[in-house]
Amino acid sequence: MRVALFVTCLVDLMRPSIGFAALRLLEAAGCEVVVPSTQTCCGQPGYNAGDRAAAAALARKVIGEFDGCDAVVAPSGSCAAMIRVHYPALFDGEPTMRAAAERVAGRTYELTDFLVNVAPLETIPGRYDGTLTYHDSCAGLRELGVQAQPRALLARMPGVVITEMRESTTCCGFGGTFSVKFGDLSAHMADNKCAHIAQTGAAAIVAGDLGCLLNIEGRLRRRGDLHTRVWHIAEVLAGDDGVCR
Amino acid sequence: MSAREAILARLARARGAGPAPEDADDRIRRHPRGPIPPSGDDPVRRFREQALGLRSDVATVTSLAEVPERVAGYLRERQLPMQAVCWPALMALDWRAAGLDVQARPARGDDAAGITGAFAAITETGTLMLLSGPDTPGTVSLLPETHIAVVERARVVATMEEAWDRLRAEHGSLPRAVTFVSGPSRTADIEQTITLGAHGPYRVFIIVVDDALAAEA
Amino acid sequence: MQVTALQFKRRAAANLHDEKLQRALARLQTKFVDARAAAIAELPDYGSIRDAAAEIRDRVLRDLDGYLRRFEQEATARGAVVHWAESAADVNRIVADIAEQHGVRRIVKAKSMVSEECGLDDALAEAGLEVLETDLGEYILQLAHEPPSHIVAPVVHKSKEDVADLFAAAHHRPRTTEIGGLCREAREVLRPRFLAADMGITGANFLVGETGSVVLVTNEGNGRLCTTLPRVHVAVTGIEKVVATLEDTTTLLRLLPRVATGQSITNYVSLLTGIRREDESDGPEHFHIVLLDNGRSRLLGTELQPMLRCIRCGACMNHCPVYQGIGGHAYGWVYPGPMGAVLTPAFVGLEDTLDLPHASTLCGECAEVCPVKIPLPDLLRHLRQRQVERHLRPWSERAALRAWAWLARHPALYALGARIVARALHLCAGRKGRLRHLLGVSGWTGERDLPAPTGRTFRDLYRARRR
Numbered sequence: 001m002r003v004a005l006f007v008t009c010l011v012d013l014m015r016p017s018i019g020f021a022a023l024r025l026l027e028a029a030g031c032e033v034v035v036p037s038t039q040t041c042c043g044q045p046g047y048n049a050g051d052r053a054a055a056a057a058l059a060r061k062v063i064g065e066f067d068g069c070d071a072v073v074a075p076s077g078s079c080a081a082m083i084r085v086h087y088p089a090l091f092d093g094e095p096t097m098r099a100a101a102e103r104v105a106g107r108t109y110e111l112t113d114f115l116v117n118v119a120p121l122e123t124i125p126g127r128y129d130g131t132l133t134y135h136d137s138c139a140g141l142r143e144l145g146v147q148a149q150p151r152a153l154l155a156r157m158p159g160v161v162i163t164e165m166r167e168s169t170t171c172c173g174f175g176g177t178f179s180v181k182f183g184d185l186s187a188h189m190a191d192n193k194c195a196h197i198a199q200t201g202a203a204a205i206v207a208g209d210l211g212c213l214l215n216i217e218g219r220l221r222r223r224g225d226l227h228t229r230v231w232h233i234a235e236v237l238a239g240d241d242g243v244c245r
Numbered sequence: 246m247s248a249r250e251a252i253l254a255r256l257a258r259a260r261g262a263g264p265a266p267e268d269a270d271d272r273i274r275r276h277p278r279g280p281i282p283p284s285g286d287d288p289v290r291r292f293r294e295q296a297l298g299l300r301s302d303v304a305t306v307t308s309l310a311e312v313p314e315r316v317a318g319y320l321r322e323r324q325l326p327m328q329a330v331c332w333p334a335l336m337a338l339d340w341r342a343a344g345l346d347v348q349a350r351p352a353r354g355d356d357a358a359g360i361t362g363a364f365a366a367i368t369e370t371g372t373l374m375l376l377s378g379p380d381t382p383g384t385v386s387l388l389p390e391t392h393i394a395v396v397e398r399a400r401v402v403a404t405m406e407e408a409w410d411r412l413r414a415e416h417g418s419l420p421r422a423v424t425f426v427s428g429p430s431r432t433a434d435i436e437q438t439i440t441l442g443a444h445g446p447y448r449v450f451i452i453v454v455d456d457a458l459a460a461e462a
Numbered sequence: 463m464q465v466t467a468l469q470f471k472r473r474a475a476a477n478l479h480d481e482k483l484q485r486a487l488a489r490l491q492t493k494f495v496d497a498r499a500a501a502i503a504e505l506p507d508y509g510s511i512r513d514a515a516a517e518i519r520d521r522v523l524r525d526l527d528g529y530l531r532r533f534e535q536e537a538t539a540r541g542a543v544v545h546w547a548e549s550a551a552d553v554n555r556i557v558a559d560i561a562e563q564h565g566v567r568r569i570v571k572a573k574s575m576v577s578e579e580c581g582l583d584d585a586l587a588e589a590g591l592e593v594l595e596t597d598l599g600e601y602i603l604q605l606a607h608e609p610p611s612h613i614v615a616p617v618v619h620k621s622k623e624d625v626a627d628l629f630a631a632a633h634h635r636p637r638t639t640e641i642g643g644l645c646r647e648a649r650e651v652l653r654p655r656f657l658a659a660d661m662g663i664t665g666a667n668f669l670v671g672e673t674g675s676v677v678l679v680t681n682e683g684n685g686r687l688c689t690t691l692p693r694v695h696v697a698v699t700g701i702e703k704v705v706a707t708l709e710d711t712t713t714l715l716r717l718l719p720r721v722a723t724g725q726s727i728t729n730y731v732s733l734l735t736g737i738r739r740e741d742e743s744d745g746p747e748h749f750h751i752v753l754l755d756n757g758r759s760r761l762l763g764t765e766l767q768p769m770l771r772c773i774r775c776g777a778c779m780n781h782c783p784v785y786q787g788i789g790g791h792a793y794g795w796v797y798p799g800p801m802g803a804v805l806t807p808a809f810v811g812l813e814d815t816l817d818l819p820h821a822s823t824l825c826g827e828c829a830e831v832c833p834v835k836i837p838l839p840d841l842l843r844h845l846r847q848r849q850v851e852r853h854l855r856p857w858s859e860r861a862a863l864r865a866w867a868w869l870a871r872h873p874a875l876y877a878l879g880a881r882i883v884a885r886a887l888h889l890c891a892g893r894k895g896r897l898r899h900l901l902g903v904s905g906w907t908g909e910r911d912l913p914a915p916t917g918r919t920f921r922d923l924y925r926a927r928r929r
Contacts, residue, residue, distance in 0.1 A: 260525060
């Protein structure tokens with residue numbers, strides 16, 4: 001199966017290890033992975049800000065880059081949802097483009113969903129010994145139904161003990177530009193999330209979206225919590241090998 | 246152009262853009278039901294469970310003759326006045342023998358208790374259905390602090406949908422007021438703390454009777 | 463009611479640090495969120511009931527004028543008078559005229575969000591009419607001269623001490639903070655007013671097309687008192703409230719109390735049809751139903767049409783992490799939370815409500831809990847889009863988004879830019895690996911660190927790896 005990896009702009013800029021972890025996992029699942037070299041951004045920032053034209057322009061680019069593979073996989077629920085759920089409607093009134101959008105959308109998956117339901121990964125390459133708690137990122141959860149999948153994958157790791165936090169499905173407050181535009185509100189929500197994480201006593205907090213992780217980590221550290229590790233699920237599943245520093 | 250014409254015209258214009266509507270008159274004539282949760286086997290038991298959950302008090306008796314003594318016992322237990330108003334259909338019961346001062350008239354602000362019948366009792370939610378009318382004054386179940394309802398077992402139905410069908414069959418059209426009563430009045434406006442007895446009755450005592458009441462309740 | 467939505471950010475910031483309000487808002491979790499979850503867990507077929515409820519509302523919206531005509535016909539045949547109002551001012555004028563027509567002086571009122579929308583109480587007061595709010599929460603607000611902060615629980619923001627202070631000042635009785643005592647006090651003070659009133663004003667939770675009935679869903683008994691004793695009853699509501707049949711009403715009633723307050727049914731559900739018969743001893747002699755448009759008809763046929771399905775349950779705001787953080791007053795109008803963030807711009811205009819559609823992460827919890835499946839995040843995004851089309855966004859925001867979109871379409875330049883930023887952030891963060899300050903994003907760094915990147919982009923590392 002030929003899979004194109006949608007790295008996401010945040011992973012590219014802020015934490016490439018997630019991209020490499022995703023790569024490793026997809027290969028472990030038996031996929032041939034390509035990484036289209038001109039990829040940049042899925043267009044979510046403009047789309048959520050109401051600039052539909054800008055979003056459509058970026059979508060056109062993405063569709064052009066990713067049409068032709070068996071699947072498109074992103075280590076991000078929000079980016080995968082942008083493509084899978086929102087791309088087609090951007091081209092209402094343009095039948096050819098709409099058809100292409102639907103084609104790519106229909107083959108786009110969030111990483112853990114792909115590794116459970118499309119190219120099942122039975123043996124997890126990584127090793128993790130200890131407790132962790134999982135935050136359900138909103139777009140992945142509510143637009144793509146990602147909730148059981150990451151937990152199913154983690155359950156295949158013998159050393160992992162998952163301690164569920166209260167309100168794991170409540171928004172962490174990131175929301176893209178919301179985190180800057182309504183910073184105090186966003187930080188308040190992040191603070192609530194951090195409090196729930198602290199209550200679990202888990203050694204690490206894990207999620208499937210880097211935006212959430214940056215937000216949570218940022219608030220944890222400002223609260224004085226320097227010990228709770230913050231991992232993307234791909235990093236936990238893939239382990240240290242195959243991760244570039 | 247009147248406001249009515251302007252608004253309706255605007256609505257018709259907006260509708261013009263969408264798909265053709267289904268026939269409203271036809272739907273109203275058919276009045277199909279939506280999905281209904283299963284109701285289980287023992288209607289009176291279910292009604293009792295639901296009503297108790299709403300903080301009503303419930304008793305079951307075989308004959309109407311037992312009702313006055315039950316009411317008297319209820320009021321005495323709570324040290325409440327042995328005085329009530331009732332619907333005319335209930336005046337035939339022997340209240341005096343049970344030590345109760347009961348008059349068949351609408352309630353006033355100073356009446357202690359009000360005794361009504363009920364058109365139906367709905368097991369799904371432990372609810373009483375009361376219909377307004379010349380012989381079923383609404384004040385009797387509303388003004389006094391205690392509301393006592395005598396419900397015929399044959400009028401216990403599973404759902405509000407069944408109650409509507411019964412109403413259509415027995416009355417044809419709706420009375421001025423159909424009131425569904427589900428327990429003592431309550432409010433949670435202050436700190437979301439539920440307090441029983443807001444502006445309506447403080448307590449509701451429901452007596453389910455096997456007998457039928459002489460006149461329609 | 464006056465709109466102050468432009469003060470959203472300032473108010474929200476203040477409310478986040480209002481400890482008393484935060485304590486009050488913490489009650490939303492158990493009293494509303496958990497209560498709703500328990501109540502719908504009792505319905506094994508909740509999903510299909512919810513689907514049916516959404517379709518019930520949509521069906522009416524597809525033929526709103528048809529159902530309204532039918533409602534009016536049935537109601538009129540039973541002796542009610544149906545009035546149509548384009549605007550809030552029209553409602554106020556109509557109700558004042560009705561009061562004058564019937565020689566009314568003393569008015570008791572049950573809770574009605576539409577009447578808040580219109581500022582009816584103030585308008586009637588100006589016309590010399592005494593209006594007493596009788597819903598406990600609304601009565602408290604009337605004493606406090608405040609608007610509601612929630613559409614179902616109007617004084618969720620107040621403590622029992624607040625109420626005790628208000629009652630002590632208004633009732634001239636010894637102050638008590640015991641909630642049962644406060645409720646009994648309100649009952650005793652208000653009861654004589656019910657008995658003396660000429661007119662009762664209510665809203666309407668639903669209007670039944672089949673029978674011309676007004677449906678009231680209440681708990682306290684004040685709704686019944688307002689519609690049983692006074693000789694005139696006026697019901698004020700929005701044109702979108704009509705429902706086709708008694709059965710459709712019942713399906714909606716199966717959900718509304720459960721998702722609003724966790725009750726299987728509210729204490730009282732009243733269906734009021736027409737006027738008192740000659741031989742009846744109670745009920746109004748005159749029944750007036752005022753139907754308000756005020757912008758609702760303009761939503762039909764647009765992307766915002768689904769908002770008209772709303773049955774005013776409050777579930778969206780109960781579950782919204784933004785509402786939970788700031789409360790209802792920050793939204794600046796009658797309707798707070800997610801539904802308010804859509805309705806306020808829709809009814810009042812985009813210009814005066816710029817922040818409301820943006821004060822959301824689009825997390826989608828509201829849509830998940832909405833009993834009639836309103837796609838609230840999509841509607842918020844649509845409003846954001848309308849703002850962009852009308853050039854209402856700040857210049858700097860437009861420029862930044864345009865720049866980003868342009869850069870992202872030029873991969874070579876993008877790669878260069880990303881490489882520079884990654885390196886710069888990494889260097890600025892130093893050994894700690896995180897930044898405490900960053901120019902231009904003080905909204906983030908005010909209360910959070912920014913974890914620093916490792917300094918090289920995935921693109922560069924991947925290319926290097928492949929050589």
